[in-house]
Amino acid sequence: MNKLFGRICEIDSNSHLSLVNVLSGNQVFTATLLEIPESAPYLKINNDVTLLFKETEVSIAKDFRGTISLSNRFPAIVNGMERGKILSCVYLQHQNNEIVSVITTASLDRLAVRNGDAVEGFIKANEIILMEGRWAE
Amino acid sequence: MISDWQPLLLTFKLASFTTCILIIVGVPFAWWLSSSSLRIRPAIEAIVSLPLVLPPSVLGFYLLIAFSPENFFGRWLDQNIGLHLAFSFKGLVIASVIYSFPFLVQPVQSAFKSLPRSLTEASQVLGNGKVRTFLCVQLPNIKPALLAGTVMAFAHTVGEFGVVLMIGGNIPGQTRLASIAIYDEVEALNYQTANFYALVLVVISFLILLSLYIVNRQDK
Amino acid sequence: MIQAQVKKSLKGQQGDFVLDISINIQQGEMVAIFGPSGTGKTTFLRCLAGLEQPENGMISVFGKVWFDPIKKTNLKPQERKVGYVFQDYALFPNMTVKRNLEFALPANNNRNRVNELMELMDIVDLENRKPDTLSGGQKQKVALARALVAQPQILLLDEPFSALDNETRCNLQDEIIRLQKIFGITCVLVSHDVSEVYKLAQKVFVLDNGKIKESGEPAKVFSHGMTSGKFRFTGELLEIENLDVLFSLTVLVGNQIAKVAVMPSEAKSLKAGDRLLLVSKAFNPMVVKL
Numbered sequence: 001m002n003k004l005f006g007r008i009c010e011i012d013s014n015s016h017l018s019l020v021n022v023l024s025g026n027q028v029f030t031a032t033l034l035e036i037p038e039s040a041p042y043l044k045i046n047n048d049v050t051l052l053f054k055e056t057e058v059s060i061a062k063d064f065r066g067t068i069s070l071s072n073r074f075p076a077i078v079n080g081m082e083r084g085k086i087l088s089c090v091y092l093q094h095q096n097n098e099i100v101s102v103i104t105t106a107s108l109d110r111l112a113v114r115n116g117d118a119v120e121g122f123i124k125a126n127e128i129i130l131m132e133g134r135w136a137e
Numbered sequence: 138m139i140s141d142w143q144p145l146l147l148t149f150k151l152a153s154f155t156t157c158i159l160i161i162v163g164v165p166f167a168w169w170l171s172s173s174s175l176r177i178r179p180a181i182e183a184i185v186s187l188p189l190v191l192p193p194s195v196l197g198f199y200l201l202i203a204f205s206p207e208n209f210f211g212r213w214l215d216q217n218i219g220l221h222l223a224f225s226f227k228g229l230v231i232a233s234v235i236y237s238f239p240f241l242v243q244p245v246q247s248a249f250k251s252l253p254r255s256l257t258e259a260s261q262v263l264g265n266g267k268v269r270t271f272l273c274v275q276l277p278n279i280k281p282a283l284l285a286g287t288v289m290a291f292a293h294t295v296g297e298f299g300v301v302l303m304i305g306g307n308i309p310g311q312t313r314l315a316s317i318a319i320y321d322e323v324e325a326l327n328y329q330t331a332n333f334y335a336l337v338l339v340v341i342s343f344l345i346l347l348s349l350y351i352v353n354r355q356d357k
Numbered sequence: 358m359i360q361a362q363v364k365k366s367l368k369g370q371q372g373d374f375v376l377d378i379s380i381n382i383q384q385g386e387m388v389a390i391f392g393p394s395g396t397g398k399t400t401f402l403r404c405l406a407g408l409e410q411p412e413n414g415m416i417s418v419f420g421k422v423w424f425d426p427i428k429k430t431n432l433k434p435q436e437r438k439v440g441y442v443f444q445d446y447a448l449f450p451n452m453t454v455k456r457n458l459e460f461a462l463p464a465n466n467n468r469n470r471v472n473e474l475m476e477l478m479d480i481v482d483l484e485n486r487k488p489d490t491l492s493g494g495q496k497q498k499v500a501l502a503r504a505l506v507a508q509p510q511i512l513l514l515d516e517p518f519s520a521l522d523n524e525t526r527c528n529l530q531d532e533i534i535r536l537q538k539i540f541g542i543t544c545v546l547v548s549h550d551v552s553e554v555y556k557l558a559q560k561v562f563v564l565d566n567g568k569i570k571e572s573g574e575p576a577k578v579f580s581h582g583m584t585s586g587k588f589r590f591t592g593e594l595l596e597i598e599n600l601d602v603l604f605s606l607t608v609l610v611g612n613q614i615a616k617v618a619v620m621p622s623e624a625k626s627l628k629a630g631d632r633l634l635l636v637s638k639a640f641n642p643m644v645v646k647l
Contacts, residue, residue, distance in 0.1 A: 001619075001620070001623070031585070032640070033585045034585070034587050034638075034639040034640075035584065035585055035587075040584060040585070042582075042584075050582075052583065052586075055620055056603075056618065082602050083602075084601030084602040084603075085601055086601050087600075087601045087602050087603060088602060089602045089620075100620065102602065102603065102620075126638055126640040126641075127638060127640075127641075128638075129583055129585050129586045129636060129638060130585045131582040131583045131585075132582040132584070133582055253445060253447065255443040255444075255445055255447035256447050256449060258406075258408050258434070258441075258443070258447070259441065259443060259447035259448075259449075260449075260460075261408070261433070261434040261435055262406055262407075262408070262434045262435075262437075262439060262440075262441040263460065263461040263503070263506075263507060264435045264461070264463060264507060265435065265460070266435060273449075273460065274449055274451075277451035278449070278450055278451050280451075
């Protein structure tokens with residue numbers, strides 16, 4: 001799974017749901033959670049958290065124009081690839097972090113991704129898990 | 138056929154007395170040995186087991202000396218309790234108890250030892266004291282070993298010769314046991330009488346052991 | 358409240374260590390002592406029951422002191438009102454199921470209690486059977502019923518389900534939850550099984566080398582901080598297979614088989630038999646009414 005370290009910078013919640021913004025480097029990530037600060041005390045502005053999300057939930061776009069519903073959109077450079085028959089791995093360099101994306105090999109070919117390409121990564125807000133503190137291996 | 142049943146009856150009387158005393162004394166003793174953490178326990182175990190390895194005549198010899206009215210212990214018994222142990226049936230009983238002690242204590246002790254500790258502990262946690270735990274939990278669960286020990290002690294007493302010869306001599310009706318009678322008759326060349334006693338002992342001993350093995354097999 | 362401070366030197370497989378823990382348990386709570394074997398879990402339970410004596414500490418149960426070396430108090434196991442379910446069940450082989458239960462009755466107690474418990478645990482049919490003829494699950498039920506006969510103040514469970522197959526274990530865990538609801542009895546469970554602790558306990562103390570390493574709600578202690586992942590299960594890894602650039606894990610969750618795709622770097626550190634925590638967001642699963 002992908003792990004990004006960050007700090008909570010904004011929380012918006014109703015009775016059960018929260019929308020939490022986390023600043024990682026200078027990129028803001030957004031996560032929707034089925035918990036609220038009252039029931040989950042770690043949800044506090046300026047608290048350290050780790051963002052966790054599966055590689056398969058990271059989408060890639062090249063020369064993307066227009067608007068999209070996905071909340072998390074970040075620039076990255078392609079740093080490597082691993083090609084499989086059905087699925088392929090793309091290693092993205094985002095600021096100081098490596099984010100891995102698993103997409104279909106067909107999409108990899110369609111996008112004609114090359115090493116060093118500038119791309120954009122996308123993650124749905126409800127695919128991000130927040131973990132209190134820093135991930136310890 | 139010569140049918141003097143007296144030595145045979147005396148033998149079985151001695152074995153019955155001995156076995157009863159052994160159960161009363163030996164079972165609690167075996168339980169104590171199995172649960173004791175005393176430092177001197179190995180020494181006690183060694184003493185209890187001595188009759189297994191010593192020639193019976195050695196034990197008989199020392200008991201005879203101890204029981205003799207000429208010595209302190211024998212005199213003390215004679216004067217204070219009025220017991221004459223040398224060359225008497227009572228002396229035979231005591232000697233047999235000592236001699237057959239390990240045959241009962243050893244299997245019973247090891248059975249107590251191999252009972253899962255949790256059984257005893259479960260009984261304690263359920264509020265039962267030591268005596269109730271002993272009678273209702275520990276004792277019933279070592280039944281096969283207890284039975285084996287009892288039968289072995291009985292059979293062993295029936296078969297003893299050296300000790301009883303040393304301490305009892307050969308007084309008809311008092312100390313003349315079957316095993317001694319056989320020896321005596323052979324000495325006197327009365328082979329038929331000797332054979333009668335011997336045959337009865339063989340048959341009865343066989344039946345006792347047979348019933349033990351049958352009972353133990355049914356238990357499993 | 359139950360307060361238990363226990364200090365005792367123990368001999369472990371990796372050398373000697375000191376069991377040194379202090380635990381408070383609220384009335385009616387089910388707490389778990391969790392940790393690998395040989396960390397003093399069972400010793401702690403035995404100290405509570407009075408089967409072993411701590412070198413130092415204090416045990417007081419609902420205001421009554423059970424153990425206090427300063428006041429020279431050390432109640433015998435018979436005087437402590439505990440129910441103890443042993444790992445090997447410790448049913449008396451010479452007694453029938455019913456006799457096993459009756460043996461636990463205090464002298465002046467009525468026998469209805471035994472019948473009630475047998476009905477409650479659904480073991481009436483077994484009343485005349487000897488323990489040797491029972492299956493593991495049945496033995497466990499009888500042991501549980503027997504532990505409850507004398508209406509103990511605490512129920513101590515020492516790895517109660519470790520010898521049972523998965524399905525029986527699940528059923529008996531449900532049974533314990535049910536019994537605990539009925540009697541409201543305070544329980545201390547010793548276990549090395551995450552899913553069991555997760556399912557049964559309201560609070561867990563993680564024991565490592567005689568010390569409490571972590572404590573709290575199982576959901577929190579075992580979630581590795583991933584509390585926002587609401588779809589969370591523990592399971593046992595059965596098989597790892599290579600799929601293209603990913604690996605597939607076959608995981609036994611309860612008695613259901615689940616499949617999970619992970620990256621090679623994650624699969625590398627795993628082997629069959631490992632206990633796993635599976636986490637997903639509450640948003641992911643689709644739901645179909647059965």
